[in-house]
Amino acid sequence: MYCQTVQVADQSEFQGGYRLLTLDAPDIAPEVSPGQFVHVRIPHMEESVLRRPFSVYRTEGPQLQILYKGVGKGTRTMTYLRAGDELSLIGPLGNGFPAPQPGHFPVLVAGGYGMAALYLLARSAPQPGIAFFGGRSAPDILCVDEFESLGWEVRMTTQDGTRGRAGIVTDEIDDWWAVRSDSQPLEVYACGPNAMLEAVARRAMERDWQAWVSVDRNMGCGVGACLTCVLKVKQPDGEWAWKRSCKEGPVFDCRDILWEED
């Protein structure tokens, strides 16, 4: 974990209002493992006391990339960053995805720009698998070429039917599962809105899939001190305990999360 001033290498339009921010972070980038995040102090937001957490989309040597959309005060301000600007970055942070095991079939499930948090995993998997991407509309389906070029099969769902199948991502998963003949056990990795994660988790528990979800909670310090980003996690004694999504998470085994309480 480092807290460093890093330089913006590039910022560009990605698609549909999504943007790609590339940072020169020579100490941090090489240490990022799939599912981890960085905590960004956004410049020109002096009235803002909190950093903003972002999944790391890609790393390449000394650089790391963040895929985001300017929707809130922080992300809209980020859109003004230009090559050469400096910002303070803490990272890599959090407990990422466990590495896919040989002999298991990897399945990715992403909603919104959740696929950004899954790219590093897809790239490091011992064999390509299948990726289910869901979004509201065609512009929300991102990175399809990037995953396909790693050999993954990508199945798309949009709520308005403008790209892929009309519906939600779990509809497509259910149909795929219903006709699947391969007997390799699944390893499922999911990132997206909470309702989607819960729907994936319920299927995983019913069908005995190993599944990990990356949760998105309001976050404060990012390093485990402030206890803002907690969620209820089951304990061996049948009780539950608050766990920090910044420290014990953001990735949890879906069986450990106390879903009904959320």
Next chain:
Amino acid sequence: MPNLSVQLGPLTLPTPVLVASGTFGYGPEYAELIDLNQLGGIVVKGIALHPTKGNPTPRTAEVASGLLNAIGLPNPGAEGFIQEYMPFLRQYTVPVIVNIWGKTVAEYVDVARRFDTVEGVHALELNVSCPNIKEGSAMFGTCMDSFRAVVAAVRAATALPLIVKLAPNVSDIKEFARAAEAEGADAISLINSVPAMAIDVETRKPKLANVTGGLTGPAIRPFAVKLVWEAAQAVTIPIIGIGGISKAEDALEFIIAGASAVAVGTASFTEPRTVLQVTDGIAEYLERHGLESVDSLRGSLNTGSDAAVDTDSETN
């Protein structure tokens, strides 16, 4: 090089800049990012006798120049803290100040007593002013009879240096400062967070699950400076100034107003190195002004008729 060490009654701090309770965990959280031995002291997150889970989420909400929180003092309990965190903290030379709280005077006394023989604990900070606990804590900070009773009882229960953390939401801070001194506190710290709330107007829901919370951050600093200035005129025991410090100039305001030391709180979330930057900035200021120690600056506010200045860096 000016002498940065300060004396808070029987407690010696290597620098005048601590980290405030609740904003720095128990130490390990930030130890990878900064050298804890460079801090004036670590005030750990509030500890009660028994483990406490804290409040439901959402627990914090960012507001203009501040942070609203209702974390609810989750903690592993005194035994849990001693076993999980004291071995770690004992590896450092930094003074460890344990912030303690309870729901009754008896609970305060029990937790204070528990720490009396724990190696590596340098002082206790009595939290009588958390606004986010339904029973106890906040009432002790704002009701004079309860306040006196809990300070006196804890004083009698511990031989450790005792710092009493004052609530800001009282009609006269001087009365509470004097009462703390009279009941045997070695120092006072102020301010705790300011009771506050925020509402999402679209959903008409409070932004915190607890509905109300405590405001911290730069927004409360001028309020805190004023209360420290008032308290400093009422007591002779040392004061730790807290409230919205994010740079050396902020800390210097508190010292000039009468604080012997300061604590950095919410700013650690923004920038973990704030506490070190503030420390360096104070040293640089003392040197530039030819001052040998923090004490020679303390309480030096010039309130003469020609004293007020027009320049206001805050509005620049």
